[in-house]
Amino acid sequence: MKKKFSFHVDLDSFIPATDAEKEYLVQMRPSSTFFKDGVKRLYKNKVAFVSFIVIALITLSSILIPLFWPYSYEQQLGVQPGKPVDSSYKNLSPFEYGKTEQEMIDDGESVFPHIFGTDKQGRDYFIRVIYGTRVSLAVGFFASIIVLVIGMLIGSISGYFGGKVDMIIMRFVDVIYSLPDMLMVILLSAVLKQSLDLTGTFLESIGSNIISLFIVFALLYWVGMARLVRGQILSLREQEYVLSAKATGAKGRWVIKKHLIPNCISVIIISAALQIPSAIFTESYLSFLGLGVDAPMPSLGSLASDALNGISSYPYRLVIPAIMISLIVLSLNLFGDGLRDAFDPKLND
Amino acid sequence: MTLAEKKPLIEVKDLKEYFMINTETLGLVGESGCGKTTVGRTILHLYKPTGGEIRYDGRLIKTKSDIKEFRKKATMVFQDPYSSLNPRMTVADIIGEPLDVHKLYASKQERQERILELMGYVGLNSEHAARYAHEFSGGQRQRIGIARSLAVNPDFIVCDEPVSALDVSIQAQVINMFDELQDKLGLTYLFIAHDLLVVRHISDRIAVMYLGKMVELAPAAEIYDRPLHPYSKSLLSAVPVPDPKVARANQRIALTGDIPSPLNAPSGCPFRTRCKYATDQCAESMPEFKEVSTDHFVACHRLAEIN
Numbered sequence: 001m002k003k004k005f006s007f008h009v010d011l012d013s014f015i016p017a018t019d020a021e022k023e024y025l026v027q028m029r030p031s032s033t034f035f036k037d038g039v040k041r042l043y044k045n046k047v048a049f050v051s052f053i054v055i056a057l058i059t060l061s062s063i064l065i066p067l068f069w070p071y072s073y074e075q076q077l078g079v080q081p082g083k084p085v086d087s088s089y090k091n092l093s094p095f096e097y098g099k100t101e102q103e104m105i106d107d108g109e110s111v112f113p114h115i116f117g118t119d120k121q122g123r124d125y126f127i128r129v130i131y132g133t134r135v136s137l138a139v140g141f142f143a144s145i146i147v148l149v150i151g152m153l154i155g156s157i158s159g160y161f162g163g164k165v166d167m168i169i170m171r172f173v174d175v176i177y178s179l180p181d182m183l184m185v186i187l188l189s190a191v192l193k194q195s196l197d198l199t200g201t202f203l204e205s206i207g208s209n210i211i212s213l214f215i216v217f218a219l220l221y222w223v224g225m226a227r228l229v230r231g232q233i234l235s236l237r238e239q240e241y242v243l244s245a246k247a248t249g250a251k252g253r254w255v256i257k258k259h260l261i262p263n264c265i266s267v268i269i270i271s272a273a274l275q276i277p278s279a280i281f282t283e284s285y286l287s288f289l290g291l292g293v294d295a296p297m298p299s300l301g302s303l304a305s306d307a308l309n310g311i312s313s314y315p316y317r318l319v320i321p322a323i324m325i326s327l328i329v330l331s332l333n334l335f336g337d338g339l340r341d342a343f344d345p346k347l348n349d
Numbered sequence: 350m351t352l353a354e355k356k357p358l359i360e361v362k363d364l365k366e367y368f369m370i371n372t373e374t375l376g377l378v379g380e381s382g383c384g385k386t387t388v389g390r391t392i393l394h395l396y397k398p399t400g401g402e403i404r405y406d407g408r409l410i411k412t413k414s415d416i417k418e419f420r421k422k423a424t425m426v427f428q429d430p431y432s433s434l435n436p437r438m439t440v441a442d443i444i445g446e447p448l449d450v451h452k453l454y455a456s457k458q459e460r461q462e463r464i465l466e467l468m469g470y471v472g473l474n475s476e477h478a479a480r481y482a483h484e485f486s487g488g489q490r491q492r493i494g495i496a497r498s499l500a501v502n503p504d505f506i507v508c509d510e511p512v513s514a515l516d517v518s519i520q521a522q523v524i525n526m527f528d529e530l531q532d533k534l535g536l537t538y539l540f541i542a543h544d545l546l547v548v549r550h551i552s553d554r555i556a557v558m559y560l561g562k563m564v565e566l567a568p569a570a571e572i573y574d575r576p577l578h579p580y581s582k583s584l585l586s587a588v589p590v591p592d593p594k595v596a597r598a599n600q601r602i603a604l605t606g607d608i609p610s611p612l613n614a615p616s617g618c619p620f621r622t623r624c625k626y627a628t629d630q631c632a633e634s635m636p637e638f639k640e641v642s643t644d645h646f647v648a649c650h651r652l653a654e655i656n
Contacts, residue, residue: 034437240429240433241433241435243395243427243433244497245446247393247424248446248447248501249417250446254450259435262437262438263435263436263437
């Protein structure tokens, strides 16, 4: 019997909850992975999102436009087999037409316009810019993939095994780091350009210059990535889940593959994304110096270099590839920053 | 039949008579830094032993292939349920990792069934399998860690302070789960802890360590009622008692000074620098670890005078 003014709880006034009621109170958030969270954060970052769209548009157009464009990057429009060279096609201004084309238009036929005019050999400049963008982007992506693979492999071995292995690899990295990289890039690409013999291999179609560029990147730029990965792995390998994997009997390869790399992959991907614009930039200045891709294949750097001769008469031929380089490098950098903010919240203080 | 006459499952020589018997729980206590965790990890060959020998079921564990086989029989539960689970793996992958490493299944289906069975052992629902560890509470995470340690169907588990990171009500659940799993699966535990009440609850025998050496080993009830080594006495007097009347009556034996560095341990008995009964003999020789009554081992020169 309950006393007056007593604070005793009367148990009869409680009834057990039914299963349906219990179910109702359980709040289960849909399982969200680290990756999904990151994408969500990236999507909210307007600058990064716009940059991503710009990169996507540039990449898609550089892949798709050459497929249907009526002119090709190496076709000299004034040169027809069996006819004298028609010099009216050389150095056309934007939206100008050559002599035969003008006659066709006067006859009522439609001719595809030369949006950026033609260069001094009568090649459609628009398609050359698009093709140059394609080459530059390809160099950027592949170079950063090479750097990613080599850097990740060597960095994770160095960080995981430590001790003497780490010592030797890191001193080697220091040596490469201390070389002046501009000089090394120029020397290496000059030497490789001469000494690479690709005739008969499938690489021939790509050209020895681009291959030598890739080798230069592979030899010089993996060190930054290797250091980054090593640092990450040094701190991660002390985690108890690594010890637990070892207690299970897991070998080094398993631990690196299943535990260490997945836990620093975000940092690695961000760094690789920021590597792309730097590779594009390096390719551009090498092409500008004449060490880039083989003619007649254009790249943004070699287009700018060619335009230097006629800079007073045709300044737009320098401005267009320059704007293209700036646009690619800027949006890749902004996108890389966005990636870092979204996937590496620790750096975001 | 005394405990020592039963067939030992794990033996560690050099620490003298340091063995675990099938389906018993050996509690290992001592202050921080005395080497409890090191003992646990060395038994599992996570640290390379510098001396002595480790036997499993009578067989010496020495070569790489011995260790590989041993890893299927002996596993570990870790102290920190937060850092011991990989944040990038789902619960199913964490629990299934030992199965993957030792390739203990023939088909994906078999692996999944085994994982669900293990999750059932530790009281997790099957719908938790696809989730990530950060979505769970400390107690649940420790259950995941225990399920992982059970995956290879071990005989022996080193529990390295498995409950010290959990709050008290969850501690009780996890401790009871350890008990149930022992009954169901016939497990042997080396239970490392610094919470003496928890150790008393779960252990059959208790070993007291000081500065890397065992100083006393006895059945749990015996060591709490009648500790013989001066260090054990002091350690057990520090156990908080819930009844204030009893607590007031108890004499707390406070030690003076700090624990010496294990790298520069004192000569003879390691405890002599802080022991009020220490004599010249204690500085000269390490006391023998001998059985003073049935199943009760102590290492002290002045045992007879003190007690």
